Amino acid sequence: MNVTKKQAQKLVEACKLNDRGAQEALYKYYYADMMQVCQTYLAEEELAREAFNTGFLTVFESIQKFDPERGEPGAWIRKIMIHASIDLYRAELKFGNAGDDAPEPEIEFIPPPVLGKLYFEDILRHIRTLPYATQTVFILSVLDGFSHREIGEQLNISEGTSRWHLSEAKKQLRRLLENKPAAAELMERGEGK
């Protein structure tokens, strides 16, 4: 569905009036993007769909609070989807005792040329092997750009714990990719450049 940003704003305005047509249009317009977000956080397809519908129900229920001056509707809906996904699997979030003095992890832990040649599904498969708390921190930080303070507020953990989990996630992921011959070859080439 080709809808411009301006049209999306109009759809939001119509959704504030509980217009079913506008709600359907908005739902379908953001379906792909938001479903990808839910699928990233939740491995199971059914859970991802549930999180998606729960998130969109929250969107429609609280759309009166949305202020277009503060940002785009897409970013606002994305945040709601992340919250809905994490809430659905919050019971699995076990952070344990993490040290507060964790080192700042390397930013480009996978060289960009290597990352560009990998399929996201393959990367995600490796991410899924990490503990759920660690992979959640990794996705929140690397894919969605949250700061450690925001992650700490979202997951009810300290910034140090968040930093430690991110560091652990990057280390393990790098190790996993190095163990994979094709990825290792790519990484060697990428690092050599």
Added chain:
Amino acid sequence: MKKTLSYPELWKQKQRELPVKGSPDAEWQKMRVLLDQRLPVAAVTKKPSRFKVPKWGLKMFVAVSTVAAVYVGSRLYLPKKHQDTVKPALLQTHRDSLAPAVKSVSSARDAAGSAIRAGKPGFIPIVSGVAPRLIDHTKLNNDTSKSQRIVADSIRAPSFLDIPVHRDSLLSSPAEAVPLKPVRDSISPVDLSKKDAQKDTQDEGGKSLKKKKRRKVSIFY
């Protein structure tokens, strides 16, 4: 020139490669059921109008309508009030204008009555039961045949037969009494001035009420 993405953007681009599972149409049906339960369409009562009236427009409308109401009210109410004050005054003026005529009628009747009683020559005792009041003389005077007959009966016949007509016998019921036209040949005016007599002869049609009064005076000749 190849556009280079920053590291976070590269990750986001990678995420968009993820194949989407499920059909939006099928998922929307589930969503719709949820919405009907949690946000029914009838729950929204306030629907803004397609044509929004600005606030200044409402203020302008109120101001214009107030001015119009005041204007219309002043046009309708004040003339009525003016009428209420002017009408009695006009009525009084009208009465005052009639008073001399009525008075003259009364005095003429008294004079004629005393003359008849005294037996003065030239006074024939024709007495009408009609009091000097405002009646439609036009209608009565148009009935010429009746009035002429009454004149013949009341004036000529008694004089021809030489039978004196008693005043009391002529005081018939007011309903039968008909104001008569004066017979000027045989009767001289009692109390009219020369000027008034001339006017009376000029305006035979008898348009104004005053003139009709004067004509009525002539009944008592």
